[in-house]
Amino acid sequence: MDYEHVREVDPAVADALSGEVTRQNETLAMIASENHVSEAVLEAQGSALTNKYAEGYPGKRYYGGCQYADDVENLAIERAKELWGAEHVNVQPHSGTQANQAVYFAMLDPGDKILSMELSHGGHLSHGHPANFTGQLYEVESYEVDPETGYIDYEELHAMAEEFEPDIVVSGYSAYPRTVDWERIQAAADAVDALHLADIAHITGLVAGGAHPSPVGIADFVTGSTHKTIRAGRGGIVMCDEQYAEDIDKAVFPGGQGGPLMHNIAGKAVGFKEALDPSFEEYAAQTVRNAKALADRLQEHGFSLVSEGTDNHLVLVDLRPSHPDTTGGDAEEALEETGIVLNANTVPGETRSAFNPSGIRIGTPALTTRGFDEEDLRVVADCIKQVVDAPEDEDVKAEAEATVAELCDANPLYE
Structure with a gap:
């Protein structure tokens, strides 16, 4: 590359782009929300569809010249339906947050009630944080994980739903x-006649690959x-039953955004095709095995893990x-100085600032893409x-940096 x-045209930007490729090749991407896409997905996202406005939906565009944009979006939709078993799919949201926004805008009125997990316990900004539009437009009540186990207390969640009577869980x-x-969680929502939104932003691939149960057909x-x-291509997705399709599509466009990013949708289509290959199931399973190996070894070293382990792609260390x-x-x-890139993260019962919290979140999706196995983790x-x-020990960090370099050399990314 x-x-x-x-x-x-622009040597300064070229230097930054080349530097980023080198950085990714020579470091371990362990931020749980990051991964490495294939060169095919990179090509699709950098394609001539960057130039194309295609407001509307396939067959119902507000611009001419959209025949190939329609082809690409239809492929992304049909592949997503096959991957997750959904009746209706909208692939236009620019991000997971905008996908959530579409559901809220389609189903809620300002002032309606949302019951969601507290951010410091594992929730997300777009689930009702005061700094986010959700916390400003809706009345939000937060549930938490059990302080002793780190697991969701489903009975407590159910009780909160009955007391708060949310419009959506x-x-x-x-x-x-x-x-x-x-x-x-669906039972708690049903008990108070609430809707249920399942945000699988982190585990879309694990669900598609059969490594985590699916909420499709439940929520x-x-x-x-x-x-x-x-x-796949960077962005968001909304899935629902056909009865909600028209409302969701209107909430995405024109309700929440204008022209879709067709080059990103092309990346989604290509990535979804790759995920439909049988080998993707092994990738999803290996991602989880790697996370478990990482968790077990960290515990052997005396680290305290929230919930004492993991079932998915991430480990949360207190x-x-x-x-x-x-x-x-x-x-x-x-750790970043040694080439291990992860993120500081709040933990349940956080006693420090969210800007410099007490935990670290560590993920295995990107390393698994590179070919890492349990022993590597x-x-x-x-x-x-x-x-x-x-x-602060420079000798220790130098030793770790050398090990990281060996691991990267043994598992090359972009040649």
């Missing part, structure tokens, strides 16, 4: 390492990102018991332990 045409999380029981609406565990003087920000910074866990134990 030399970006020769960019370099002719939101499930699906950005930092919850356990399997979600969609049916129990009224399923939203997600298309670039995390699914490795540093307070093992490293009370080390913040998530301290750990993130020291155990080696990575060893490096994390060494660095977090001595974040």
